[in-house]
Each structure stands twice: as C-alpha cells, then as structure tokens.
Amino acid sequence: xxxxxxxxxxxxxxxxxxxxxxxxxxxxxxxxxxxxxxxxxxxxxxxxxxxxxxxxxxxxxxxxxxxxxxxxxxxxxxxxxxxxxxxxxxxxxxxxxxxxxxxxxxxxxxxxxxxxxxxxxxxxxxxxxxxxxxxxxxxxxxxxxxxxxxxxxxxxxxxxxxxxxxxxxxxxxxxxxxxxxxxxxxxxxxxxxxxxxxxxxxxxxxxxxxxxxxxxxxxxxxxxxxxxxxxxxxxxxxxxxxxxxxxxxxxxxxxxxxxxxxxxxxxxxxxxxxxxxxxxxxxxxxxxxxxxxxxxxxxxxxxxxxxxxxxxxxxxxxxxxxxxxxxxxxxxxxxxxx
Amino acid sequence: xxxxxxxxxxxxxxxxxxxxxxxxxxxxxxxxxxxxxxxxxxxxxxxxxxxxxxxxxxxxxxxxxxxxxxxxxxxxxxxxxxxxxxxxxxxxxxxxxxxxxxxxxxxxxxxxxxxxxxxxxxxxxxxxxxxxxxxxxxxxxxxxxxxxxxxxxxxxxxxxxxxxxxxxxxxxxxxxxxxxxxxxxxxxxxxxxxxxxxxxxxxxxxxxxxxxxxxxxxxxxxxxxxxxxxxxxxxxxxxxxxxxxxxxxxxxxxxxxxxxx
Numbered sequence: 001x002x003x004x005x006x007x008x009x010x011x012x013x014x015x016x017x018x019x020x021x022x023x024x025x026x027x028x029x030x031x032x033x034x035x036x037x038x039x040x041x042x043x044x045x046x047x048x049x050x051x052x053x054x055x056x057x058x059x060x061x062x063x064x065x066x067x068x069x070x071x072x073x074x075x076x077x078x079x080x081x082x083x084x085x086x087x088x089x090x091x092x093x094x095x096x097x098x099x100x101x102x103x104x105x106x107x108x109x110x111x112x113x114x115x116x117x118x119x120x121x122x123x124x125x126x127x128x129x130x131x132x133x134x135x136x137x138x139x140x141x142x143x144x145x146x147x148x149x150x151x152x153x154x155x156x157x158x159x160x161x162x163x164x165x166x167x168x169x170x171x172x173x174x175x176x177x178x179x180x181x182x183x184x185x186x187x188x189x190x191x192x193x194x195x196x197x198x199x200x201x202x203x204x205x206x207x208x209x210x211x212x213x214x215x216x217x218x219x220x221x222x223x224x225x226x227x228x229x230x231x232x233x234x235x236x237x238x239x240x241x242x243x244x245x246x247x248x249x250x251x252x253x254x255x256x257x258x259x260x261x262x263x264x265x266x267x268x269x270x271x272x273x274x275x276x277x278x279x280x281x282x283x284x285x286x287x288x289x290x291x292x293x294x295x296x297x298x299x300x301x302x303x304x305x306x307x308x309x310x311x312x313x314x315x316x317x318x319x320x321x322x323x324x325x326x327x328x329x330x331x332x333x334x335x336x337x338x
Numbered sequence: 339x340x341x342x343x344x345x346x347x348x349x350x351x352x353x354x355x356x357x358x359x360x361x362x363x364x365x366x367x368x369x370x371x372x373x374x375x376x377x378x379x380x381x382x383x384x385x386x387x388x389x390x391x392x393x394x395x396x397x398x399x400x401x402x403x404x405x406x407x408x409x410x411x412x413x414x415x416x417x418x419x420x421x422x423x424x425x426x427x428x429x430x431x432x433x434x435x436x437x438x439x440x441x442x443x444x445x446x447x448x449x450x451x452x453x454x455x456x457x458x459x460x461x462x463x464x465x466x467x468x469x470x471x472x473x474x475x476x477x478x479x480x481x482x483x484x485x486x487x488x489x490x491x492x493x494x495x496x497x498x499x500x501x502x503x504x505x506x507x508x509x510x511x512x513x514x515x516x517x518x519x520x521x522x523x524x525x526x527x528x529x530x531x532x533x534x535x536x537x538x539x540x541x542x543x544x545x546x547x548x549x550x551x552x553x554x555x556x557x558x559x560x561x562x563x564x565x566x567x568x569x570x571x572x573x574x575x576x577x578x579x580x581x582x583x584x585x586x587x588x589x590x591x592x593x594x595x596x597x598x599x
Contacts, residue, residue, distance in 0.1 A: 080477070105481055105499050106498065108480070109478070109480040112432070112467075113478070115433065115465075116433060116473060119559075122432065124462070125463075139563065142462075143568070144460065144565075145354060145363065146462070148351060148363060148567070149363055149565055149567060151565045152564045152565075153561065153562055157559060196477035196508045197505050197507045198505065198506045198507075199505055200506055201503070201504040203501060203503070204502075260519070261500065263517075266459060267375070275598060284352075285352045289351075296596075297571075297574075298589070304578070311574075313574040313575065314574055314575050314589060314592060314593070315575070316578070316586075318582045319582050321582075322581065322582025323582040323583075323585055323586045323589075326586035327590065330587060331590065334599070
C-alpha cells in the first residue's frame with residue numbers, strides 16, 4: 001500500500017481553441033466533481049491559452065472549486081512541446097492525484113507525452129470512471145478491440161493518475177453563476193527554440209458542413225447506398241433539420257464521395273451522439289465499432305438482411321430516396337407547429 | 339533519410355466473435371494481421387524514401403510469430419526489419435513498451451523520421467507513439483495524413499477533430515499516421531520470396547541496457563483489473579410499411595412516442 005499524501009485534488013484540463021473551451025473539458029467537470037466529492041478533495045480546472053479568465057469563471061460555474069490559468073504568446077495555439085512543458089510544470093508544482101483530459105486529437109497527443117515525462121500510468125479514451133475511496137485509485141473503464149471488449153484499468157503505484165475521456169459520454173452540469181472560486185495565474189515562460197513544431201495553416205474541412213462528429217449530438221451518416229456523391233445532399237438536408245453533423249461509412253470515403261474527416265468507424269472516428277441515423281449503410285463491424293454507443297440508432301436500408309439492423313433501435317426497411325425526403329418534410333412540419 | 343517504422347501484429351478485431359454462453363471473446367482462430375494504421379505508416383515511409391532516398395527499417399515488439407508482419411513489411415518496401423522480443427517484456431503497458439522500444443531504437447542508431455500508426459486496433463490507446471517520442475526526446479506530430487520533406491524540415495498535414503493543420507516539424511521527428519488518401523501497396527510474388535529469405539534479427543533484453551523495474555507486467559504503472567463484454571443492444575423495432583412515405587411517417591410517430599424527437 002502506497003501513501004500518496006502529497007498528491008491531492010482532481011484536475012480537469014480544459015482544452016481551448018482560439019479562446020473557446022472544447023465542450024468535453026466542461027463535460028469532464030461533472031465526473032470530476034463526483035470523484036472530488038468522493039475523496040473529499042478539490043476539483044480544479046486547468047486552462048492554458050487565451051481568454052483564460054472567462055473560461056476559468058465558466059469552469060467554476062460548471063462545478064470546479066478553483067482554476068489554474070496559464071497564458072502567454074507561446075500558448076496561443078496548441079503545440080505538443082509548449083503544452084506538455086506547461087502542464088508537467090504545473091503537475092510537478094501542485095501534485096494532483098488525478099488528471100483528466102478530453103480524448104480529443106490534442107488531448108490524446110498531449111496526455112501520453114506528459115504521462116511519460118512524469119513516469120506514470122495513462123488510460124486512453126475512457127467511457128466510465130469510479131473511485132475507490134480508501135486507496136484513492138480511479139477505476140478507468142474503456143473500450144478495446146474496436147468496442148468488442150471493455151477493460152477496467154487502475155494505476156495503483158503512481159501519481160498522478162491520468163486518463164483521457166471520450167467526448168459526449170458525460171453531460172455538463174447546470175451552469176451555476178453564483179459559484180465562486182480562486183483563479184491562480186501561473187506564468188510559465190518557454191524559449192521559442194524549445195517548440196519544435198509550428199502550425200503553418202489551419203484548414204477547416206473542405207466543406208462548410210459541420211464535421212465535429214465527436215461533439216455532435218445528432219449524426220446523420222450516408223453510405224454506399226447513396227449511389228452517387230451528389231446524393232449526400234439529402235443526408236445534409238436530414239442533418240440540417242436536426243441541427244446535426246454529417247457522417248459517412250468507409251465505403252463512401254473510399255469511393256471519394258466525401259472526405260475522411262466524416263468517416264465513422266474503425267479507421268475513422270468513434271462517436272457517441274444522442275441520435276445516430278445510418279442511411280444506406282450496410283453496417284460492417286468496422287462501422288458499428290465507431291457508432292454502437294450512440295444512445296439511439298436509426299437505420300434506413302433497403303436490404304432487410306443488412307447487419308446495421310442488428311444494432312438499430314429503429315430499423316426502417318425501404319428505399320432511402322423515398323423515405324428521407326418524407327422524413328425531412330415531417331420533421332420540418334413538426335418543428336414549425338411546435 | 340534514415341526512416342524507422344514501428345509496427346504491431348494484432349488480432350483482426352473484425353473477426354472476433356463473442357461466446358454467447360461465457361460472454362467472453364473467442365480468440366482462437368482469429369487471424370493475426372499487420373495493424374492497419376501501421377500499414378498506412380509504412381506506405382507513407384516507403385513513399386518518403388522513394389522521393390528522398392534513404393532506408394526504411396521496420397521494428398516490432400512481440401512474440402516470435404510477429405516476424406510474420408515484419409516479413410510483410412519487407413515485402414512492401416522495408417529494407418530491413420528487427421524483432422524486439424523477450425519473455426520478460428510480456429505484460430508491458432504502453433509506458434513500459436515505449437521504454438523498451440526506445441532502448442532498442444537507440445541501439446539501432448539514429449533515425450530522421452520515426453513512423454507509427456495512429457493506434458493499434460486491439461488496444462486502441464494511441465499512446466506508444468507519443469510516449470516513444472518523449473523517451474527519445476524528439477518532436478512529434480500525431481494523426482498525420484500527408485508528409486513532404488525539404489532538407490531537415492518536414493511539412494505534414496494533420497487531421498484532427500473537425501479540421502486539418504499544416505505543420506512544420508524539425509528532424510528528428512516522430513509521426514503517427516492516420517488513414518491516408520492512398521492505400522498500401524501489395525507485395526509481388528518476387529518481393530514476397532525475397533522477404534521470406536531475409537533474416538530478421540531479434541533484439542532481446544541481453545542486448546539492451548534496461549532498468550528492469552520499468553518493464554513487463556511488474557514495471558507497468560497501469561494494471562488491467564478486469565475485462566468484460568459490453569452489454570449488447572436489445573432488439574430494435576422493424577419498420578416496413580407499404581411505401582417509403584408510409585414508413586417515414588410511421589418512423590416519425592414511433593420517435594415521437596419514444597420522445598426521441
């Protein structure tokens with residue numbers, strides 16, 4: 001049995017982009033709050049970037065007790081070197097017991113870098129968290145084998161315990177404006193030569209449609225059944241009435257109908273929306289691995305034997321070109337009458 | 339340009355079935371394959387070599403049978419391959435694995451670019467690449483889909499979340515590779531024969547100066563406490579009316595009833 005007396009408090013790293021927090025960071029304050037309550041410790045938000053005062057205030061309103069903010073020119077945009085330096089410096093100074101990060105692209109770039117520097121354990125892409133009060137060990141539960149197997153991991157001999165958590169698994173707490181807490185400003189200088197990568201250009205996805213699939217509440221995906229790239233228009237229409245994002249199967253990406261940024265599945269993105277609508281997607285296991293944890297799945301396919309129907313809560317057998325326009329029209333009408 | 343590609347032999351997770359009685363994974367009879375993201379990484383590495391000259395070395399850590407995927411690497415463009423293998427490496431988590439790999443890589447020499455797949459499809463952690471870069475104290479770029487080299491600078495395209503980033507990185511650097519626009523090449527009969535004849539040397543703990551408290555099951559900070567098969571979704575509702583229009587209307591009705599919309 002180890003004693004980790006000097007390691008205290010639950011930290012949430014709130015990833016920001018151009019002064020705006022990624023939603024997953026705020027979501028993580030909910031399970032973070034529970035862990036903190038359970039072990040009688042504080043929940044602390046860590047913010048690196050710009051506009052940190054406002055984000056710190058928001059984090060406190062969403063459940064944090066305190067916040068630590070790091071600003072400076074070197075931290076305006078994400079770089080592995082600057083951010084891992086800042087976060088490691090903070091961890092070494094304050095010694096948190098637990099550190100949670102969102103399992104975003106940058107979260108999964110940063111977390112292993114700092115876990116390795118701190119010589120501690122890291123669990124990736126968790127979907128459930130629990131804590132053993134006596135030992136203070138977090139039980140990290142995560143999918144592996146493409147979602148076929150769940151594993152519960154612990155890190156009993158090292159601190160801090162670090163994990164990345166999948167976006168969309170937890171819901172943000174109610175925003176409570178009356179909550180107050182201290183915001184500590186930390187100045188962590190870094191020499192420019194220390195940063196070995198440079199972002200030359202940020203290219204938003206080639207199409208204007210929303211492709212932030214990891215954070216989308218509703219996703220409408222199209223597959224080979226669309227028959228033609230032009231037909232993604234009707235997928236877009238259905239996504240629009242729901243205010244959702246457009247996804248796709250690998251088949252549609254490989255056919256060159258839509259960019260890989262839209263691909264859901266094993267070689268694409270793993271998503272966890274409230275509603276997933278699969279249109280003209282047969283439901284190969286590689287696709288299902290990326291979307292089977294959606295709250296509700298609707299499948300529209302003309303083949304009654306398509307494997308997608310095995311995971312669908314609502315399986316509509318028929319021609320998507322007949323079904324979707326009516327579906328869109330009906331939803332629109334409902335929206336208007338509400 | 340001296341290029342290294344780290345690869346892993348993985349079970350083809352799409353072939354895995356669940357035993358309905360014991361509710362566990364059936365692993366017997368599941369074929370072992372080259373991790374698909376590593377195949378993209380290797381292809382990217384070979385293309386970089388073809389354009390800029392140099393050599394491509396493939397390395398894998400695993401049991402003796404992992405030589406099969408290294409042979410596959412040799413048949414599609416790798417010039418040489420090494421297996422890192424030892425009983426005492428068994429049970430290593432990502433931190434221990436990346437530590438062992440870093441020691442093996444240092445022994446092999448200096449590399450300008452190290453490629454890894456963005457993640458392996460069995461563990462799905464995406465951690466060994468960045469942890470390896472940290473052990474070696476070199477730059478990293480994750481989720482790379484394109485790479486170009488000019489002198490000692492690489493320009494890469496990184497695909498994350500909802501966008502692409504064009505990033506410049508110094509050599510030496512480690513890149514983890516996402517699915518690319520191109521497909522990995524196939525071996526020819528001749529390249530397969532040549533690969534089969536090539537000796538793959540094994541690097542064991544005796545060849546490396548390792549801190550034994552940092553390797554294997556005991557040296558791994560993370561412990562697997564339990565594994566279980568996720569709850570299967572219950573059977574859904576089938577909608578098949580006389581026409582598409584009627585099916586769509588029925589769908590809206592049931593969704594309203596279930597308060598989904």
